[in-house]
Each structure stands twice: as structure tokens, then as C-alpha cells.
Amino acid sequence: MPKLAYLDYNATAPVRPEAIEAAANAMRQGGNPSSVHGLGRAARRLVEDARAQVAALAGTAPNAVVFTSGGTEANNLALRGCGRRTVLVSAIEHESVLSAPDDPVSVAATPAGQVDLANLESRLETVEGADTVVSIMAANNETGVIQPVLKAAEIARARGALVHCDAVQAAGRLDLEALFAAVDMMSLSAHKIGGPPGIGALVVREGIGLAPLNRGGGQERGRRAGTENVPGIAGFGVAAQLAGEEIERFGRLAALRDRLETEALAAKPGAVVFGQEQPRLANTACLANPGIRSETQIMALDLAGIAVSAGAACSSGKVTRSLVLTAMGVPPGLAECAIRVSLGLGTTAEEIDRFLEVWTGLSPRIGAAA
Numbered sequence: 001m002p003k004l005a006y007l008d009y010n011a012t013a014p015v016r017p018e019a020i021e022a023a024a025n026a027m028r029q030g031g032n033p034s035s036v037h038g039l040g041r042a043a044r045r046l047v048e049d050a051r052a053q054v055a056a057l058a059g060t061a062p063n064a065v066v067f068t069s070g071g072t073e074a075n076n077l078a079l080r081g082c083g084r085r086t087v088l089v090s091a092i093e094h095e096s097v098l099s100a101p102d103d104p105v106s107v108a109a110t111p112a113g114q115v116d117l118a119n120l121e122s123r124l125e126t127v128e129g130a131d132t133v134v135s136i137m138a139a140n141n142e143t144g145v146i147q148p149v150l151k152a153a154e155i156a157r158a159r160g161a162l163v164h165c166d167a168v169q170a171a172g173r174l175d176l177e178a179l180f181a182a183v184d185m186m187s188l189s190a191h192k193i194g195g196p197p198g199i200g201a202l203v204v205r206e207g208i209g210l211a212p213l214n215r216g217g218g219q220e221r222g223r224r225a226g227t228e229n230v231p232g233i234a235g236f237g238v239a240a241q242l243a244g245e246e247i248e249r250f251g252r253l254a255a256l257r258d259r260l261e262t263e264a265l266a267a268k269p270g271a272v273v274f275g276q277e278q279p280r281l282a283n284t285a286c287l288a289n290p291g292i293r294s295e296t297q298i299m300a301l302d303l304a305g306i307a308v309s310a311g312a313a314c315s316s317g318k319v320t321r322s323l324v325l326t327a328m329g330v331p332p333g334l335a336e337c338a339i340r341v342s343l344g345l346g347t348t349a350e351e352i353d354r355f356l357e358v359w360t361g362l363s364p365r366i367g368a369a370a
């Protein structure tokens with residue numbers, strides 16, 4: 001069996017050794033950050049040091065950072081805790097944004113995979129802006145398409161709406177400082193940047209009131225009750241610092257990704273790359289191999305030691321037709337044949353070659369689309 005070619009960084013990135021070390025040290029050290037004795041104060045120091053590291057990644061002050069159990073909780077806290085009754089979400093958001101509000105108002109996406117700003121404007125005309133929060137992601141997890149958050153925020157704010165940005169896929173990849181400067185709340189998740197799973201943050205502008213989702217102790221300045229996950233937070237802090245130092249190197253992944261796409265399209269007549277003409281994350285390719293269902297492709301690649309994903313498969317392991325591609329108007333028969341390949345700084349040219357060899361060799365006979 002060849003060494004695993006892991007091409008699924010958008011699902012989760014391998015945990016950095018430095019993050020493992022920081023989390024293990026925090027566990028060995030112990031202590032509750034709310035305790036006033038020395039061990040408690042040492043645990044508090046770990047939490048506050050990590051808060052400063054995460055804040056630096058977001059280009060803001062430590063007080064803005066509320067630690068959560070991940071991106072999902074951060075999105076829920078933002079949309080359910082901010083006190084606005086109307087929630088506008090783009091149709092291509094992650095499930096944790098789409099399902100957080102009880103009755104969200106959907107904003108359409110363009111066929112190229114960006115939020116439709118004209119549709120956002122017309123949706124805003126139908127609601128009370130001052131009682132509204134708008135949620136637009138920084139970059140899409142399936143296509144990698146970078147969203148016009150700055151323009152969307154300008155439009156939303158002109159109507160008095162709050163703006164939330166799910167920046168889970170943007171951390172370590174795009175300039176979060178410019179992004180956060182334009183919005184009110186921003187979600188992050190450690191496991192996408194080589195931190196431990198189960199820890200994330202909502203970064204909140206000064207002056208935005210947030211009602212905690214769970215009631216209990218007054219941790220996180222009353223915004224998130226419960227004893228802090230000190231090991232996770234310590235690992236997140238280190239990962240945030242390292243990810244912030246790697247943004248430029250990350251951009252260079254586009255060369256590998258572009259070669260993958262060019263050779264895939266050349267070898268497979270009828271193959272499609274989604275969002276290719278848009279500004280995208282440098283590591284993400286979303287492509288369809290017509291006539292071969294996503295799960296068939298994933299299984300064949302897995303047998304060859306290559307890990308990729310499809311659709312919104314990161315939650316339950318099941319492959320469902322992509323909501324994102326559906327919102328972009330991709331015909332069902334084609335959306336059902338799409339996979340996502342997402343690279344990381346550990347990806348090699350040889351891994352791309354192996355992917356291409358297996359993927360371009362797949363034949364519709366081994367899994368005809370319905």
C-alpha cells in the first residue's frame with residue numbers, strides 16, 4: 001500500500017507537532033483558569049497567551065476573541081446570540097450557518113459560486129435592517145471561491161444590519177485583518193489550520209452584545225459558559241501563530257492546484273472545474289468526472305491511498321449532493337459526480353501525479369450516474 005496522499009485539507013488539516021506539544025503540555029500542567037491559586041493562574045496564562053495569538057491572526061485585540069468548541073458553535077453563537085431577529089445567509093454557506101437560525105432568509109449565489117450582491121440588496125429591502133444580521137463566508141469550503149465580503153458588508157451596513165463572516169476556510173490563507181475590519185463577527189476553527197479539533201473562536205467587534213448559547217459560569221466574559229478547553233486553546237494558539245506566518249507560502253499552492261486542473265481537464269473530455277474563473281483559495285479544486293458518481297470516485301481513490309472529499313461529506317461521512325453546487329445551478333447529474341481536492345503545505349507534486357493517474361483512469365462503467 002503506497003503512503004497516504006492526503007488531499008483533504010479543507011475537511012481537516014493534519015495537526016501540527018507544535019500544537020500537539022502545546023496541548024499535551026497544557027494537559028500535563030492541569031489547573032482551572034478560574035481558580036485563583038498558582039496552578040489556576042498558570043492555566044489562565046495559557047488561555048490568555050493563546051487568545052493573543054488568535055487575535056493577532058485576526059488582526060485585532062485579544063478581548064475580541066471568544067473561544068468556542070469550533071466553527072459550528074462560533075457560527076451558532078454569532079447568529080443566535082447577536083439578538084437580531086432576521087438572519088440573511090447566502091445559499092452557499094456551511095451547514096452550521098444555514099441551520100443556525102430558525103427561519104433564515106436565503107441570498108442567492110451566482111453560477112460562478114459567489115454570493116449574488118444584487119440579490120443581497122433586494123433581500124435587504126424586504127427586511128428591517130436594524131433588526132438583521134447578514135452572514136457571508138470568506139471562502140467556500142467546497143469550491144474555494146473567495147466571496148465579496150467587503151462589498152457585501154458595505155451593502156449590509158448601509159441598511160443598519162450586522163455582518164457575520166464564517167472565515168473558517170480563510171484562516172492562514174487570506175488576510176483576516178482586512179476581513180475582520182469590515183465585519184462585526186468572524187468565526188474560526190482550529191482544526192483547519194493544524195490545531196486540535198473541537199476548538200474554535202468567534203471574534204467579536206467591541207460593543208456587540210452576545211447572549212451565550214448555554215447558561216452557566218461567566219467564562220469568556222459572560223459570552224460562553226463552561227470551563228475552558230485549555231489544551232485545545234493552547235494548541236489553537238500555536239497553530240494560529242504558525243498559520244499566520246504561512247499565508248504567502250500557501251498562495252504558492254496555486255501552481256500545483258492549477259496543474260492538477262489543467263491535466264485533469266485535458267485528459268478527461270467533459271470534465272468540469274467549478275468556480276475556476278473566480279478568485280479562489282490557492283489549494284482547492286472542485287471538479288466533476290461526468291458519469292462517475294462522487295462516492296465511486298472517492299472509494300476508488302481511497303483504494304489507491306488518496307484521500308479526497310465530496311459535497312458536504314465532512315459531517316456524517318455520507319456523500320450527499322452538494323448544496324453549494326446546487327445553489328450555483330449545476331445540474332444534479334453533474335453535481336453528483338463532483339469531488340473536492342484540497343491541498344496543503346505538505347502536498348507534493350508526486351501526490352498530484354498519483355491523483356491524476358487514478359482519477360483520469362476512472363471509467364463510467366464502474367459507477368454510472370443515475
Ligand code: PLP
Binds near residue numbers: 069140169198199200
Ligand atoms: N464553516 C466552514 C466553512 C467549514 O468548512 C466548516 C467545517 O467543515 C465549519 C464551518 C465547521 O467548523 P467545525 O468543524 O470546527 O465545527
